[in-house]
Amino acid sequence: MDDDATKAPEGTDQAHDVREFFGSRAHDWDARFPDDGPAYQAGVAAMELRTGDRVLDAGCGTGRALPALRAAVGAGGTVLGADLTPEMLAAAVRAGRGRLAPLLLADVQRLPLPDAALDAVFAAGLLSHLADPGAGLAELARVVRPGGRLALFHPVGRAALAARKGRPLTPGDVRAEPNLRPLLARTGWDLVRYVDEDARYLALAVRQGA
Numbered sequence: 001m002d003d004d005a006t007k008a009p010e011g012t013d014q015a016h017d018v019r020e021f022f023g024s025r026a027h028d029w030d031a032r033f034p035d036d037g038p039a040y041q042a043g044v045a046a047m048e049l050r051t052g053d054r055v056l057d058a059g060c061g062t063g064r065a066l067p068a069l070r071a072a073v074g075a076g077g078t079v080l081g082a083d084l085t086p087e088m089l090a091a092a093v094r095a096g097r098g099r100l101a102p103l104l105l106a107d108v109q110r111l112p113l114p115d116a117a118l119d120a121v122f123a124a125g126l127l128s129h130l131a132d133p134g135a136g137l138a139e140l141a142r143v144v145r146p147g148g149r150l151a152l153f154h155p156v157g158r159a160a161l162a163a164r165k166g167r168p169l170t171p172g173d174v175r176a177e178p179n180l181r182p183l184l185a186r187t188g189w190d191l192v193r194y195v196d197e198d199a200r201y202l203a204l205a206v207r208q209g210a
Contacts, residue, residue, distance in 0.1 A: 015084060015107060018085065033064075044122060047122065049149075053119040054077065055080070056111075057079070063103070081102070081104065082106045083106075084105070108126065108136055121151070141189060141208075145207065146210045148207040150204070152201075157198050158175055160199075177203075184205050
């Protein structure tokens, strides 16, 4: 679930739909987006992680962010990847990224982690695939310590992505700043940086309560 260049269908059981959609595409997912590596590195760098930090890649897909996350926190840090789709995690293992972090088969709206267990969360292309984005953001807030960081990332901005798929931007897009800022505030986060340009989408937020 690490890229939403295509969007999974919605249905009565969105988790099932997401698993089916990404499961059938996992075998060649990385080949579809061969040039995204530098964008992922820049997205991780913007989080300003420190050596020893504990970070989760939420909706990690094939684990394209894991090398940059591991490099940022060092050997003494903790990196976890979580995804809903077994085939995506299997592709991450085949790519050698399972050596960089434990990979959890888990719904990011119900994470098997204690409260305040993490310093940061990186989430690429995640929000539009959640049945309830507010519940997902609240769950991420639960597992991050006060003052910790959240990066909502995509290697392509909203307008460029919509143009690529032949779709218009819609005012109800949860990723648009006027929608995202209050949603983050209601779910335990303060938006501190918002970038939506052709080359990338990045929303950085800080966990409330520091």
